[in-house]
Amino acid sequence: MTRAAVFDVDGTLADTNHLHVVAWWEAFRQAGHHVPTHAVHRAVGLGAEDLVEHLLGPDRDRSGDAALSAAHKTLYGTYSDRLPALPDAGRLLRTLAARGWTVVLATSAGGSELAALRRAVDADEVITAIAGAEDTEEGKPAPDPVRHALDLAGAPADRSVFVGDTVWDMKAGTRAGVTCVGLLCGGIPRADLTGAGASAVYADPADLLARLDGSPLGGDGT
Template sequence: MERAAVFDVDGTLVDTNHLHVVTWWEAFRQAGHDVPMHAVHRAVGLGSSDLIAHLLGEDRDREQDDALSAAHKALYGQYFDRLPALPGAGELLRRLHHDDWTVVLATSASGSELGALRRAIDADDAIADTASSDDVQQGKPAPEPVEHALELAGAPASRAVFVGDTVWDMRAGAKAGVRCVGVLCGGIPRADLEEAGAQAVYADPADLLARLATSPFA
């Protein structure tokens, strides 16, 4: 029976969360919205539509949503050729692949953005598949992205570990019934990750790799 190692990407494997904060902040600013950066940071990890709804509320002018998403995409796209992988990201995926885990990415990114993230990680030889935002009806914190990743891996929830950096990741993984591992490199506090369902928390991929033998992957 397959074992699935499911990974969020932004803030977990690639150091992009603060780029998202700045580019979303600028997109909101251009549209006339004063949204504090700390609030944007807490919303990173949600899909575009959910992030906008979370920050502007349900009573917002929804006709602006597409323009806001497009502005963020254009601003963030300026960084595609220099997105930095987090320490140990590629090495961790290769080690798990070597240890017979089926590695699947579960991310709200798609298209050229996903391609840029995969180039940054530089571990395509270890990645079996990707569950992107194009593949599901509801993004995190709904369990659907993680459940779809398990389907792609051919593994049950009882033989899966999900690694992420936000409370949205932990909630999605907990709802999907998998073991959840948090990393601090996305900027979310340990206590918040644990409260949302993280069974273990590490500094970054390199820290998880160094302590793999005593982690939920053991």
């Protein structure tokens, strides 16, 4: 029976969370909003609409939302040709595929941003499918992106693992019924990840790879 290893990308496979923080902070600043960087950091991992809602609240003037998202996209896009993969990210995906896992991505990124992330990770040959921002009506922490990734993989939730770096990832995976693994490389504390549903936590992809056999992704995936 197919078994899926589902991965978030930003902050999990690519070292991009703080780039997003800076880009969102500047986008908010240009629009006249003072949003502390620590608050932006906690919101990274949400889709653009949900992030703005989370940080500015439901009673805001929504007429500026599209401009905020566009400004973030433009600012973040200045880094697109040099996005850094996290250590051993591609090697981790290739190792899992070699062990029989179906590797799928579940990300709030889309379009040119997702293309740049895939170039950074450099493991397209083992990525079976991608559940991107345009593929579901609701993003994380709703379970929809993870469930869609499982559908693409043809794998049941009880034989799958979702790896992410934010509380939104852990909540989405838990709600989808999969085992969740948290990584600290996105900058979120261990206690927050376990509190949101992570069954195991590792420093980064290299740490997970080094301890793979004893992790929820141990075994040959068959």
